[in-house]
Amino acid sequence: MDPQPFVRLSIGQIGLKLPGGNARTAAQLCHCEIRLGGFPVQIAHVPLIHSSEFNLDPFTNVAVFSLDESDLKALATPGCFRAPRSYLEVVVYLGRFGVHCGIAGRKRLVGVFRVEVGSEWHEGKPVLLHHGWTGIGKGEARPELHLRVKLEADPRYIFQFDDEIVLNPQVVQLHGSSRQPIFSCKFIRDKRPSQTDALGGQYWSSSGSEEKDMEMRRERKGWKVVIHDLSGSAVAAAFMATPFVPAPGCDTVARSNPGAWLIVRADTTGSSESWQPWGRLEAWREAAPVASKDTVRLRLHLLPERQDDCVLVSEAPLSIDKGGEFFIDMDRQAPAAAGAPAAEHCAVSLGAACVGGGFVMSCMVQGEARKSRPLVQLAVRHVTCREDAAMFVALAAAVDLSVKACRPFRRKPAKKYGSSSPDPLELDA
Known part of the structure; x- marks a missing residue:
């Protein structure tokens, strides 16, 4: 690369x-x-x-x-x-x-x-x-x-999804005018319980709201994005660990019970059946003042290996209309996320990824109603192998899908006039 x-x-x-x-x-x-x-x-x-x-x-x-x-x-x-x-x-x-x-x-x-x-x-x-x-x-x-x-x-690798994530695009590396395929992306919607639910449960609780969520019968769950290398081996993935459900009395995902993704990478044996947890991405929708647009707020915690503490390393809002940038950058974090303990735990969890601070990664995504092909930038000093890059690509996919998952729930899927094909994600509303 x-x-x-x-x-x-x-x-x-x-x-x-x-x-x-x-x-x-x-x-x-x-x-x-x-x-x-x-x-x-x-x-x-x-x-x-x-x-x-x-x-x-x-x-x-x-x-x-x-x-x-x-x-x-x-x-x-x-x-x-x-x-x-x-x-x-x-x-x-x-x-x-x-x-x-x-x-x-x-x-x-x-x-x-x-x-x-x-x-x-x-x-x-x-x-x-x-x-x-x-x-x-x-x-x-x-x-x-x-x-x-x-x-x-501060050299960087730049990647872009060739199409919307739900259409299983390739991920290409941009270098000048060239576009070289590096990974492939597979989107899966599986509403059945899986072993990954137990994996996520050891790091986070789901606020004890399972029974209420079942009664609502309105939820977005079971979304998965698996990143494969060019040989077809699964090297990283993002699993929806906590369903995106509307808060009681409203039609949107609230801060009190956010939806969440577990970001994982394949273990050292290369088996896609065994994943190593790396981070947890939470997302919810925040109402804006009058005459302003709502935002989707994203919060990333790292899961240090063999430690119980989850460490906040990034929190950022994205416009539901225009999208925006989600990033890990120790020079740009809020005080709660950029302190010395966070940097130390970040270094433990990411290895070289936080040593010396500075920029780690960023991804640009579109708003909830726009077609999105996320653009990902990675600092070279934080990528030791393609599997490292795949992990951040999986995170970028989760960021993009979180914007879609935080759309307001409706009793019936909204009809889209002038569209040749329905939005596949609307089927979960």
């Missing part, structure tokens, strides 16, 4: 010293906007440093940009209205940001730090672009900003 080159730009260890600081200044909020042409602006809190003795976390990044070849080319090619050179900008403000009680926050510019986009960005070698203090703003007694700006290669 040939990876595609990516560059990871990280900004961390950020802090600010203000000249003649006093209690009033110390009470104010300080933040920065981190800008790079063609990317969304990232906003981060900037702690104020009041003494020469300070301790800034050397591992936590406040912003991370992932750039592929096209991004680097665009940054190196000024447009008609762009400056002759491109820069990474860290714009520091003093005061509130965002909206508070309906009123836009006031902020005052402190200064701007810039790093020019140079030829070293294309070389793929680790480069420390800046580390330490630098003066920003105007005047003799200027504020000082401390930060670390690091550039390093």
Whole structure:
């Protein structure tokens, strides 16, 4: 498998010293906007440093940009209205940001730090672009900003499902204009109890709602996705371990009783009859405020081998209308998911997959009413063999099907006008 080159730009260890600081200044909020042409602006809190003795976390990044070849080319090619050179900008403000009680926050510019986009960005070698203090703003007694700006290669494997998962597509690897088949995907709907139910039960309970679910007689269960290599051997799979059922009194899957998938891989003997559990993906539908679209929230726990604790490593919402991105990235997780214990357990469960943190995987999926061919990106350093890649492909399939499984339940399948064939997943409603 040939990876595609990516560059990871990280900004961390950020802090600010203000000249003649006093209690009033110390009470104010300080933040920065981190800008790079063609990317969304990232906003981060900037702690104020009041003494020469300070301790800034050397591992936590406040912003991370992932750039592929096209991004680097665009940054190196000024447009008609762009400056002759491109820069990474860290714009520091003093005061509130965002909206508070309906009123836009006031902020005052402190200064701007810039790093020019140079030829070293294309070389793929680790480069420390800046580390330490630098003066920003105007005047003799200027504020000082401390930060670390690091550039390093982060090559990735990119895979895509050739068609919708329920149509048993091939999974191809993308490299430039080539599309090389790597895996095949088989979707199965089996409503009979299986040995995998017992496997999932040892890691998670189903909230004791089996009897109520049976009375409802409205559930989506028994979905399976099995990933095969080119020889036809099953190497990874996703099993629906907990049915997707509507909450009492409504027609949607609720947070109180989410549906769940067990992500597994074939054991070391290569037998598809014996699976090793790796992770559990939960999904439910969250109602949105008025005039907004609902979301499907996904939560991934890892199941460390020979340990009882399940470790949260990712939680993300996806739009039911447009879909979105689900990811495992230790630089982008919520505080509860990115702490040291989670990283340690992640390393135990994934081996090299969490060592050093950073990006692990992402998948892009479409909304509940759209045809979806999930696009999967994997960090090369976290894939030691094709079986590793297959495991993440199975996870991506579960993410995509979770969006469909969280659709509202109806008493009768809805008729789709103008469609030549019915949606096979509607048969479960």
